Amino acid sequence: MNTEKLTTLAISDSGFIFDPSTGDTFNTNEIGVKIIQLLKQGKDFNELMDLMIEQYEVTEEELEADLLDFIQLLKNYHMV
């Protein structure tokens, strides 16, 4: 997964995202910000899973489905 584009986005802690190359804006939530930050740091899917399972009250099953879905959305928005 190419996460270069993510580094060009302006992301506020509150979840507001601005893409200076297109002028598009997005809203995400706290967990969304967290995932994007981890992706920016170059973490791969399995690392993401491990880190988040450790921190959050969530089953592996649910997290995997949600992460796949979230990353798919990032792809649709051409962010990764």
Add this chain to the structure above:
Amino acid sequence: MSKAIYVKPVIKKQETGKMNKFGSVFHRNYRDSIDGVKINDIVERYGSPVFVISETEIRNKYRQIYREFSSQYPHVQFTWSYKTNYLDAVCCVFHQEGELAEVVSEFEYQKARRLGVPGNKIVYNGPLKSKASLKIAFEEDAIVNLDNFDEVLRAEEVARSIGKQVHVGIRLNMDTGIYPQWSRFGFNLENQSAYDAARRIHMSKHLNLNGLHSHIGTFILDPSAYAIQVKKMIDLRRTLETELSISIDYLDFGGGFPSRNKLKGTYLPPEVAIPNIEEYIQAITSTLTANLLPEEYPTVYMETGRAMIDEAGFLITTIEGVKRMPNGVKSYIIDAGINILYTSNWYNFKVELDRPVQGTYENAIVYGPLCMNIDVVLENATLPPLPKGVRLILSPMGAYNMTQWMQFISYRPAIVMIMEDGTIEQIRRPEQLEDIVGPEFVPEKLRQFSL
């Protein structure tokens, strides 16, 4: 260290101008029970999907409508439109409330008789009635409404063959200002064919015209159409009386009232878009009382189907798969397909969840399990992110689904009724192999094969 609370991640592009278009949610979208019985308990006992019918809701609706009508016009008799939902248990509830049976086929006629409805308490409608069924209907003094000239001749022949003079009604169609006009049923009023039919029947030695029937359509959104219908039928009755000395005992105004369902292509929620039942009743009763003297009052039959039962029915179904489509749209796979959801053709059902689910609402497509591209149950449902296993409760589901559903690739599910006392009765068990292969036959020479 205790872990942090998890919330599903979401991200959404801000689209100026259309931000709120689908953002608002019209329905209270969470219910963990129906009539006090937990969704979970129902599914545990009867599986998923499962249709649920509320006895209380049926009786309340009937009593509300009957009270409203009869307080303004006492000579009213409701007749249960079998085709709307002819499950035995449902018909019995209506018959206990005092409704006659309204049938449109030999099968429905037999079903009503089997339940113990006497022939003379059955209204027999429909554009094609076989000779055999007319013979029985006439012998049993059913209330028969004839649809066309060929049927008049057939009825006459049958009456002659049993040596009886029988009462019949005729079905009418007319312009009541609504579109489409259901002109394929019955005799047209404006072009005189209704009058001609009446005169022809009047000449018969075996037929005796005593009723006028008309069903102007279904899910009628304009109550004033009924005022026009009733006025035209009263006028015809008067004409027949003065010109041909025909005395008409009953006027049958058919069905057609809408339920609180959301028609596809409509934007407003049904609570706003659909007139109250009271307005329809008022249109009918006020036209009757304004145009007739009390001594002229005919018996009025009402064949209200959908509005009586739709809101008493629910389908519980389960999310079995979650998928993000290539175009970014969220989609879900549920365990109920369009073969058992006939009315999904024109309704956007109300969707309720069996538990509160956190998260941002998003438009989603809900697919059934049929392995067919057309199997779309909900095209545009606004839902929070749903994990597998969440149950959706779809409604209103009481009208037409449980008669027009079809068996396809799997067994049709159980139908249960939640009784007034809170107990549950299975009123139709899930199908099994023998139910479906029973009528089949394999010719001898095809039976052997080796693979």
